[in-house]
Amino acid sequence: MRQFAQVFNIIAAFFVLIAGISLVAAHHSTTMFDYSKTMTITGTVVELRWVNPHVTLAVNGSLNEGDAATNWLMEMTSPGNLVRAGGWRRDAVKAGDKVEVVFFPLRDAEKKGGALKKLTVLTTGEVFTANIREQEKPGLE
């Protein structure tokens, strides 16, 4: 019985956690990113999370050659919009790929992350962009 109660508490705590987190979820404005600046990192892909409403890309890299590599987290629009606007695929990049990422940094400079502007896969030269409004350009069909 006691064991059951413990398991129940763990499950309950998990759902409370999920509920709490979802309060700041959903899609959102992107003005927490500073669009007046761009930065560039080179590094290795840790994970591409191909999920709605916002895809994320984790890269272990650095701003300057020779700096210690750290994890950076880039946020993008939805999978559908990335496909339409930037030619992305679920397997556009995979863990271990060497990449260069141009991004608009978070205004909070303490945080390692930003809004992805352009991704270049260094081994293949493939380029992916993430401007949601690109898909309005005529002749893109």
Added chain:
Amino acid sequence: MKICSPTILKFVFVFISAAASVASQTSAQAPKKTPSVINPPPTAQDWADLAKLPDWSGVWNPKISDQDAQVKTNPPPWNEVAAKKIEAMFAEEKAGRPRLIFSNCLPEAHPSWMLVTHNAMEILFTPGRVTMLGESDGNRIRRIYTDGRGHPEVSDPTFHGHSVGHWEGETLVVDTVDILPQTPLAISEAAGVPNNGEMRTIERIYLADKDTLHVDLEIFAPKILTKPWKTTRIFFRQRARKFDIVEGVCVQGDLAERVNAEGDHVFVPVEKSAWGHTISVPEK
């Protein structure tokens, strides 16, 4: 304890028999009521008639640059209280602290879906119904009844309200009521206020050209607007199959896909900031 004597039982039996007889006669003599069939089975002709409607097939994308422009060029006639709230939201957004209008992964709701969605949709015609299917939870589904029914007598508010429509030539005219008062009238993902009740919209939806769909909206929101607000929202179609609409579950964005120690595929929470973006993702 003895409850009923045989005499009383006999009396009750006779009474029930008589009542049943009267009821049966009344029923036979009563005029027939209109059958209360709300969704009659469609006929072959009903399906054939759909071919006469304009071609709205394919994937429709919102023209986001026009949404952006209308924030400045065509603001809603906010009342004084709402205008102050919107002004404060613009200031917060400009400062990099955007308000989360669509928190909790709830639907953008009607009419905000039409006004601010960044996701694609498709539109289906079936007898007596037009259905808008969105790509994600924010623009999930609208059911527009075109079978001639009216709005319900008793209001039962929902995120997308109760929509009835009819065709005027190649234009679908949609009247929507019974929208939850908590749902925002939003002009961006960081500016909008709850409609606070009694909101109604009238839409005229039509092809402006071969691959452009216009939604002319007239929005009545007496609790937050000084007069009805008119706006046109634009959706464009890409015929090439670059993308089929797939399921987009909003809360999935708060979770990372991992395999736990027992070998089960599970979701675990990612860390989010106060502004809703992902700060960190747990290691694999």
